[in-house]
Amino acid sequence: GKKGIEFVPNKTVKTHDEGPSPADVQLNAKLLGTLQEFGAYEDEESNQKREQALENIEKLMKIWACEVCKSKNVPVEYDCSCRVVPFGSYCLGVHSKDSDIDLLCIMPQSINRTEFFSRVPSKLAEVNGITCVKALA
Numbered sequence: 001g002k003k004g005i006e007f008v009p010n011k012t013v014k015t016h017d018e019g020p021s022p023a024d025v026q027l028n029a030k031l032l033g034t035l036q037e038f039g040a041y042e043d044e045e046s047n048q049k050r051e052q053a054l055e056n057i058e059k060l061m062k063i064w065a066c067e068v069c070k071s072k073n074v075p076v077e078y079d080c081s082c083r084v085v086p087f088g089s090y091c092l093g094v095h096s097k098d099s100d101i102d103l104l105c106i107m108p109q110s111i112n113r114t115e116f117f118s119r120v121p122s123k124l125a126e127v128n129g130i131t132c133v134k135a136l137a
Contacts, residue, residue, distance in 0.1 A: 039096075039097060040096055040097075041096070041097070042095065042096065042097040043097065046097050049129055050090070050101065052129060053101070053127065053128075053129040053130060054084070054086065054101065054103075056127050056128065056129065057084055057103065057124065057127060057130070058083075058084040060123060060124070060127060061082050061084055061105055061107075061120070062081065062082055064119070064120065064123060065080055065081065065082040065107055065108060065111060066080050068110070068111050068115065069108060069110055069111070072110055074108075074110045078108070078110070079108060080108050080110070081108070082105060082106055082107045082108060083105070083106040084103055084104070084105050084106075085103065085104045085105075085106065086101055086102065086103055086104075087102050087103070087104055088101075088102035089102075090102065100132070105120070113137060117135055117137050120135070121133045121135040
């Protein structure tokens, strides 16, 4: 028969039963120590600032979406809520202390792209803790 790698879709192939070797554990600890030494990890204070900025952005977006819906006389029974979803390195937990936060804002259908991109970036720039806003349409 053929030798080599067999592709089996939708199955996880276990390569071995053992965990990491003592040498692997030691090398991993050394790597983590080096990353910590070079400041690759965000400290608790910076993490709290980042979390607070995210909360502030979400609150601002919800208030803004409701205001726009009201100004357009969108019926109350329609959902005027929005969501702010982080993605990228922050969402994956692999960001550094100097990393940006990539956000996706999901707005109600009654708010169009032009309204969003003409008004939201300047509103975000006013939020305490936000130092740079780059809107990608």
